[in-house]
Amino acid sequence: MSMLIKGAKPYGEDAVDLLVEDGRIAAIGDELTVPGADVVQAAGLVALPGLVDLHTHLREPGREDAETVETGSRAAALGGYTAVHAMANTDPVADTAGVVEQVWRLGQQAGLVDVVPVGAVTVGLRGERLAELGAMADSAARVRVFSDDGHCVADPALMRRALEYVKALDGVVAQHAEEPRLTVGAQMNEGDRSARLGLTGWPAAAEEAVIARDVLLAGHVGARLHVCHVSTAGSVEILRWAKSRGVQVTAEVTPHHLLLTDECAESYDPVFKVNPPLRTEADVQALRAGLADGTIDAVATDHAPHAVEDKESEWASARPGMLGLEQALAVVVQTMVEPGLLDWRGVAERMSVAPAAIGRLESHGRPLAVGEPANLLLLDPAHRAPVDPAALASRSRNSPYAGRELPGRVVATFLRGTATVLDGKATR
Amino acid sequence: MKRHLLEAGDLDRDDATLVLDTAAQIESALAGREVKKLPTLRGRTVVNLFFEDSTRTRISFELAAKRLSADVINFSAKGSSVSKGESLKDTALTLEAMGSDAIVVRHGASGAPHRLAQWVQGSVVNAGDGTHEHPTQALLDAYTIRQRLGRLDGVRVVVVGDVLHSRVARSNVWLLATLGAEVTLVAPPTLLPVGVGSWPVQVSYDLDAVLPKADVVMMLRVQAERMNASFFPSAREYSRRYGLDGRRMGALPDDAIVMHPGPMNRGMEIAAEVADSARSTIVDQVGNGVSVRMAVLYLLLGGAPDSE
Amino acid sequence: MTGSSALPAEPTIAPLLSADDVGRVVDRIAHQLIEKAGPDLGGLVLVGIPTRGAPLARRLATRIETFSGIRVDVGTVDITLYRDDLRLRGVRALEDTRLPEAGIDGRLVVLVDDVLFSGRSVRAALDALRDLGRPRAVQLAVLVDRGHRELPIRADYVGKNVPTSRSQSVKVRLAEVDGRDEVTVEDQA
Numbered sequence: 001m002s003m004l005i006k007g008a009k010p011y012g013e014d015a016v017d018l019l020v021e022d023g024r025i026a027a028i029g030d031e032l033t034v035p036g037a038d039v040v041q042a043a044g045l046v047a048l049p050g051l052v053d054l055h056t057h058l059r060e061p062g063r064e065d066a067e068t069v070e071t072g073s074r075a076a077a078l079g080g081y082t083a084v085h086a087m088a089n090t091d092p093v094a095d096t097a098g099v100v101e102q103v104w105r106l107g108q109q110a111g112l113v114d115v116v117p118v119g120a121v122t123v124g125l126r127g128e129r130l131a132e133l134g135a136m137a138d139s140a141a142r143v144r145v146f147s148d149d150g151h152c153v154a155d156p157a158l159m160r161r162a163l164e165y166v167k168a169l170d171g172v173v174a175q176h177a178e179e180p181r182l183t184v185g186a187q188m189n190e191g192d193r194s195a196r197l198g199l200t201g202w203p204a205a206a207e208e209a210v211i212a213r214d215v216l217l218a219g220h221v222g223a224r225l226h227v228c229h230v231s232t233a234g235s236v237e238i239l240r241w242a243k244s245r246g247v248q249v250t251a252e253v254t255p256h257h258l259l260l261t262d263e264c265a266e267s268y269d270p271v272f273k274v275n276p277p278l279r280t281e282a283d284v285q286a287l288r289a290g291l292a293d294g295t296i297d298a299v300a301t302d303h304a305p306h307a308v309e310d311k312e313s314e315w316a317s318a319r320p321g322m323l324g325l326e327q328a329l330a331v332v333v334q335t336m337v338e339p340g341l342l343d344w345r346g347v348a349e350r351m352s353v354a355p356a357a358i359g360r361l362e363s364h365g366r367p368l369a370v371g372e373p374a375n376l377l378l379l380d381p382a383h384r385a386p387v388d389p390a391a392l393a394s395r396s397r398n399s400p401y402a403g404r405e406l407p408g409r410v411v412a413t414f415l416r417g418t419a420t421v422l423d424g425k426a427t428r
Numbered sequence: 429m430k431r432h433l434l435e436a437g438d439l440d441r442d443d444a445t446l447v448l449d450t451a452a453q454i455e456s457a458l459a460g461r462e463v464k465k466l467p468t469l470r471g472r473t474v475v476n477l478f479f480e481d482s483t484r485t486r487i488s489f490e491l492a493a494k495r496l497s498a499d500v501i502n503f504s505a506k507g508s509s510v511s512k513g514e515s516l517k518d519t520a521l522t523l524e525a526m527g528s529d530a531i532v533v534r535h536g537a538s539g540a541p542h543r544l545a546q547w548v549q550g551s552v553v554n555a556g557d558g559t560h561e562h563p564t565q566a567l568l569d570a571y572t573i574r575q576r577l578g579r580l581d582g583v584r585v586v587v588v589g590d591v592l593h594s595r596v597a598r599s600n601v602w603l604l605a606t607l608g609a610e611v612t613l614v615a616p617p618t619l620l621p622v623g624v625g626s627w628p629v630q631v632s633y634d635l636d637a638v639l640p641k642a643d644v645v646m647m648l649r650v651q652a653e654r655m656n657a658s659f660f661p662s663a664r665e666y667s668r669r670y671g672l673d674g675r676r677m678g679a680l681p682d683d684a685i686v687m688h689p690g691p692m693n694r695g696m697e698i699a700a701e702v703a704d705s706a707r708s709t710i711v712d713q714v715g716n717g718v719s720v721r722m723a724v725l726y727l728l729l730g731g732a733p734d735s736e
Numbered sequence: 737m738t739g740s741s742a743l744p745a746e747p748t749i750a751p752l753l754s755a756d757d758v759g760r761v762v763d764r765i766a767h768q769l770i771e772k773a774g775p776d777l778g779g780l781v782l783v784g785i786p787t788r789g790a791p792l793a794r795r796l797a798t799r800i801e802t803f804s805g806i807r808v809d810v811g812t813v814d815i816t817l818y819r820d821d822l823r824l825r826g827v828r829a830l831e832d833t834r835l836p837e838a839g840i841d842g843r844l845v846v847l848v849d850d851v852l853f854s855g856r857s858v859r860a861a862l863d864a865l866r867d868l869g870r871p872r873a874v875q876l877a878v879l880v881d882r883g884h885r886e887l888p889i890r891a892d893y894v895g896k897n898v899p900t901s902r903s904q905s906v907k908v909r910l911a912e913v914d915g916r917d918e919v920t921v922e923d924q925a
Contacts, residue, residue: 187538190622190623191622191623192623192625192626193623194621194622194623195621195622195623195624195626195627196598196623196626196627197538197539197560198538198539198557198558198559198560198561198595198598199538199539199558199559199560200559201621201622201623203622267542268538268539268540268542268543269543269546312517313516313517313543314516314535314537314538314539314540314543315537315538315539315543316536316537316538316539316558317537429827446829449829449830450829450830453814453830453831453832453833454817454830456832456833456834457814457817457830457833461867461868462867462869463866463867465867466817466818466867467817467818467863468816468817468818468819468822496817726817726827727827730822730827
């Protein structure tokens with residue numbers, strides 16, 4: 001079974017043909033002809049390595065009304081992803097080998113992306129004692145990323161132990177940096193707007209203080225640290241400093257923090273409520289600059305589906321979080337590619353290569369080259385359309401981009417040579 | 429006038445002045461009458477949807493609506509199964525299906541009236557939302573100031589106390605700025621929001637320094653429980669530094685007035701001798717509340733449904 | 737008050753009543769009131785319906801005092817909050833309601849308005865009076881009666897009866913409000 005992709009532009013460069021056989025890229029060249037091969041016309045389309053998300057909430061088990069592994073996988077494939085890390089804050093929490101293997105198997109069954117479970121750092125995300133990190137690492141799910149996301153590992157001694165312990169597993173602790181005592185009841189970024197809107201503020205310092213502490217700890221014990229959803233200019237500064245000192249720290253930024261600001265809260269529509277909150281325009285600019293210069297290593301979606309009743313409410317009682325998988329690449333095109341901050345190789349680096357390396361995924365984030373696994377996507381960069389939440393594959397509708405025109409459309413996605421998306425539609 | 433009154437910012441200077449003028453006309457029209465009732469809103473239904481206890485505000489709105497001959501439904505959601513957001517929407521749609529023309533809403537969550545306004549056809553009046561705003565309180569405060577001092581433009585208003593958690597303070601800041609008054613906020617820095625620098629006000633931490641130049645002192649309620657979260661060390665220290673007692677009242681100019689939105693903590697932010705003094709407008713504020721709310725209901729509901 | 741040259745241009749329609757005519761009509765109504773009230777004149781209350789009924793009532797009181805030497809009480813009653821057509825017209829700013837110190841209980845009240853048309857304003861004024869007290873009797877004086885009544889209401893004193901069609905509008909201008917006295921009939925655009 002072979003497939004010929006005609007006229008695609010790898011990394012937006014010269015158009016070539018790509019031959020895919022047995023799940024790998026078998027040949028790259030001009031005007032390839034292979035009798036009997038399926039042909040995919042890709043003239044004008046940009047080819048990129050399949051995207052890898054470090055931060056997805058698939059909600060299964062526990063909240064299958066909001067998302068399932070299958071619906072989330074479909075949303076991911078439509079967004080150009082070939083692998084997603086499924087966060088541990090499910091019900092039950094993914095803090096044992098049993099739960100992570102269950103999620104991993106569900107991902108295999110769906111077969112649209114590689115679903116890579118994230119293991120909880122502490123039992124029940126309660127921040128009291130370590131979960132069985134080794135058992136999860138040794139399980140069929142091969143967990144390498146550990147996170148209590150949604151909660152901060154706030155206890156500094158516990159965080160130190162976690163950082164040390166995962167060294168033996170080639171793992172990384174992905175920290176949700178939020179000092180909980182500074183964010184009691186917090187609803188939005190603390191600043192001019194929170195003061196006027198009467199919504200309790202979430203100060204930038206609550207994120208920055210934890211990141212500062214954690215990079216010092218990681219440096220001290222010589223462990224890998226990953227910082228989830230960096231949202232402030234101050235955090236970027238701290239990361240830049242830490243990297244200059246040789247600390248093994250990596251960081252991610254979400255699409256929504258690259259595009260949206262706390263001005264969105266003016267409507268009191270909780271579709272814009274997210275944790276960490278949308279920040280100021282100055283923060284957005286600093287995050288874009290940090291992503292451009294590599295201080296921030298990766299874009300991660302923090303895709304957080306929520307049922308209608310958890311969002312169609314007053315702001316304070318709504319759950320935080322927004323959808324991201326299906327629009328992530330479009331937002332990066334708008335905020336980074338179109339302004340000239342990243343070229344297509346840069347996009348591949350930040351959305352595929354770096355996240356795969358952080359998650360220790362060997363078959364993802366590979367270059368578009370002969371012999372490599374055929375995990376790739378085809379993007380029509382000229383396409384522009386407003387986002388229609390009703391048309392999303394996710395089971396939930398809490399897209400902050402509703403009605404917003406975004407550039408780029410994923411025309412096709414291939415997972416190990418098999419199309420998961422063709423003509424912009426999921427194949428299964 | 430807009431269709432809803434959600435925050436003081438919904439009123440420009442002309443609108444705000446129209447509300448105050450209308451309230452004055454209504455007050456004089458009803459003064460000394462045996463029948464304190466007008467037929468204006470006959471056949472209209474006003475729902476008081478209260479998710480928090482506030483007997484004073486509810487009664488004030490109820491009286492205002494009834495004096496305009498509207499039918500009034502009091503819906504107290506507190507203590508019932510209604511507590512979360514989904515129910516807020518369901519409740520609103522149910523009330524509207526029953527034919528309500530206006531919903532007067534009090535809610536513990538900032539922005540809840542904005543959400544309601546996105547879901548219903550009728551008018552929404554914010555009767556206090558979380559720590560956001562309480563626009564009719566600000567209107568009645570402005571009305572009271574104008575009644576006592578004869579003007580608002582250039583009046584120096586000092587607002588003292590827990591600005592951080594006060595919807596009354598927020599509404600007053602924006603409305604008084606719209607009407608040309610000069611506002612100074614006085615509080616311990618812990619009880620001022622980060623971002624207060626962007627407000628059209630002066631900020632001071634020293635009550636004694638600002639009192640001699642004040643035309644109006646508005647004391648905000650301060651909950652003693654705030655000291656448990658270290659907003660201030662003790663009720664005694666708060667009272668000593670920011671309370672209005674007889675000595676401080678003596679530092680005010682002769683014509684200055686003292687206001688309080690109620691309910692008061694006598695002995696905490698305001699001494700009994702001050703609350704009961706001739707400078708105090710606290711009783712006037714209550715009475716003026718009815719006239720101002722009648723004006724708001726008339727202006728929102730009196731017109732044609734589509735004349736925005 | 738500005739001179740006439742400062743007034744905005746008006747359609748060149750011959751006025752139905754000139755400024756002099758308005759003065760004569762007011763004088764005639766004043767005489768009729770004196771005559772009909774007889775010994776009750778001192779207890780009479782003239783209550784104007786804003787906007788232009790209010791200055792008309794004051795003028796009538798002035799002329800009555802000139803002709804009879806008797807000072808009559810004057811008041812105003814704003815009817816906005818009593819209208820039954822608020823939904824059709826939209827909200828409007830309220831005007832003064834002011835009654836004499838002695839009130840209206842047991843007294844002869846004469847409502848004063850500029851134009852009598854459907855009768856709905858008068859009905860609203862009667863409703864308002866009912867809430868304000870209990871007059872012995874209520875009469876109605878108008879500068880112009882243009883017909884087309886929708887309610888069983890008639891005026892006791894009429895300055896001028898003017899047959900009109902419904903598509904026309906009768907404009908009363910008074911110096912106190914409009915800078916000059918004049919009554920015109922205009923075709924609506």
